[in-house]
Amino acid sequence: MTHPGEITRRQLLRRIGMTAFVAGPGAGLLSACATAGTGGEPTAAPATSIPASANPKNPFGVDAKKPLEVVIFSGGYSDAYAKDLHEELYKKAYPGVTVKHNATQQIGTQLRPRFVAGDPPDVLNNSGPDSMDLAALAAEGHLADLAPLFDAPSVDDPAKKVRDTVTPAVLENAKVTGKDLVLNYTVSHRALWYNAKLFETKQWTVPATWEEFLALGEKAKAEGILLFAYPGQKGPYYQLWNVLYTAAKIGGNQVIIDIDNLVDNAWNAEPMKRAVTVWVDVQTKYGDKAYFGLDHTQTQVKQLQNKLLFYPVGSWVENEMVKDKPADFDYAIAPIPEVTGSDKMPYGAIQVGVGENFVVAAKGKNPQGGLEYLRLMLSKEGARGFTEKTQNLTVVNGAAEGVNLPAGLVSAAKAQDKAGQNIITEARFEGWYKELFDYGTEQINVVMAGRITPEKFCANMQKKADDVKNDDSVTKQTRSR
Template sequence: MTHPGEITRRQLLRRIGLTALVAGPGAGLLSACATGAAEKPSAAPSAAATASGLVSATNPFGVDAKKPLEVVIFSGGFGDAYAKEVHEALYTKAFAGVSVKHVATQQIGTQLRPRLVSGDVPDVINNSGPEALDLAALAAEGHLADLTPLFDAPSIDDPGKKIRDIVTPGVLENAKIDGKDLVLNYNVSHRGLWYDAKLFQAKGWMVPKTWDEFKALGEEAKKEGIALFAYPGQVGPYYQTWNLLYTAAKIGGNQVLIDIDNLVDNAWKADAIRKSVDAWVEIQTKYGDKSYFGLDHTQTQIKHLQHKVLFYPTGSWLENEMVKDKPKDFEYALAPVPEVTGMDRMPYGAIMIGVGENFVVGAKGKNPQGGLEYLRIMLSKEGARGFTERTKNLTVVNGAAEGLELPPGMVSAAKLQDAVGTNVITDARYEGWYKELFDYSNTQVNAVMAGRINTDEFIENVQKKADEVKADSSVSKQTRNA
């Protein structure tokens, strides 16, 4: 049975190009298939309507090659080489003599909020990381260009197809704010518990499938001086927020997350949320280390590489983010969250697979036409393949990764994706829709995991905040069906 929010394995794999990936030395081919104003401003004119260049089949937005383009990239787990060496290079090749200003930062909010207020708006923004901007607020203020012309534009590789025809459906489903296409999610990510496969092999440990097995392994790890689990309490506490929510979805099904995103009354009081929080608080209390609450993601990931942490909850960008620090004998692999209750709605093996890494075009920038074309270039097979080659992560462009050799962690994630069937955990969209609520939930996750509040207090606190957001008429409300 396919539940709401779930996707067909074969359809997803075909559309993101996992049907014929070279898995790496000795692995062969993967099996057969393999995120407000009370009064909204008037809508900004579409980029195509204000184009000053010559519209043509190869220049559908009428980009003026004399206009410079500014691209701001979040230089986090994916770095920024893919933008400089691939996408920007392709843009300058398409428009000879054009100037592209490249800005890389890990502080998107700190750098861009003053600029947005002053009217000095970049053309393309990779809105990601701990300081990601509130997309719903930007939409309400008219800062985000309409991407419908992009999705309706011809594909660079096959002009007979529109962009919307060559990307995985999650792109279109997650593009909308207030019913408008405003956000491009570019990356396909896998989230779960990451571990060192070679360490497990050397110790003779099996990846736990049940919560009792998980705790038993915690006892064994404790004897070795290893924390069973850790997450970064600073600059990355949302990793554990994701982990709690995806565990809750595994217990109670994707409807748990859909209700949270839709601000359904008492959604945070669902029994699956309670069981998830209780389970992870127990793990932290018995087998964790509170010192990690003071570390950021990079520091915690170094500890992971040093075998001071067994399981680390994050996404498939991890392997590329730590490529310069990873010892040669450390082999990343992805594990699902173990069976929690013995009666979880989703079986063991269910993992979160979704689209992410937001890109937006500044509607009030100097060159929104160029911004749209830049995204179109990103969605070409050459642009997508270049991203995968440099980041070892997949894009949303159908088939762009076929034939590429991927590192062990990505191969591990792909194998889990193959095995999970239709039991895919959906993403939690309130992160982008209601940033105040998401940020608050992160503080409460830290509080409950550290033992400063209990599960009841966590649930009451976050539900109260959700109720406040729902009652605030100045906050634009979003809805999802799956």
């Protein structure tokens, strides 16, 4: 079953228009990062419909005399795609315009005071561990309505609306309490990533069952290699995702849907407890507590040195480590092994979704320019250039045709081929209830380090979820699938 925000490879290829890749037959998908949720009833900048008489080359009435400020999260994708591509497209469309570019990994730290002071940037790439709470921003009226963007004529074909040029998952995930406020720009795969060349050299087989997974752990341990690790600093949410997707593998996507919907005792469900238990067991037997003191980059370097086999991350990792990746390392994706022998989702199920959030500030100095900037990003030139610079795919149909793609992307495409309709749904409470998600990223380190039991972890998370549910100041959101 396919869920909003998740897509089959066949659907994605058809919608993105990737009929052939230079990378070879069967080549496919990839990319992404993370974002933020709470607050009162969201409001947005008034949605102004685009008049039929509007200039398709400037549907929002951009004033080229107004400067535009863009802030980019400089993480796995760096910021060159914005500085050297998207901002240049904006300058080309509006000669003489000034674009101020800022890149940071401290999105929330740097920008919260500016939003409070009424001096936000026009465009914000809200991503990374310090991302801002989107639901709170929406509640305070800080996010511009993107409905006019989706209804605007596309850059490539003015006869088509922008909404008709992107995968439908973009439109589903744009909503914060029913309003189109967020643009997710990339396609992402989150699973276990490993070095295919190492496995080939060692003649190891990617484990399909938990028993095979642990047996491989013994082989690796004998050679001084960790079976698994995740970053305890600036990335513990990678393991929170991993546990959630393992729970969905065991009990089906309803496990995550119930967590998102704040259903009573959702965190205490048996699949959730089992998922936490098996990963704590792996950490205890085959992990290294030293990794709790490492950040994501340091952990990823360890993997490039073949000091650990499996790493729970998203497809942005390949570009993030491109400068450090040795010639004997090829990223490849591995589905979560069969845990119980009777998991509801078969082996091969993986998580696929859209991500990398962009918003326009409703109270910025140039919201019209902000909308236009996103429209240019959603052109084929803007999207193809992003793929070429980051080796990750966007949500724009047909933009990746003919692009030479790396090994990890090809591997992800093949994995999604095998998954078919068995796509693990994306947990949305990360964006809906940031306080709950942040608490989870703290608690996952505590349980993985053995300081509390899996049962206590689930009880703590349930108590926090109940607190959110009972807090009338927090806008509640729901999903049906």
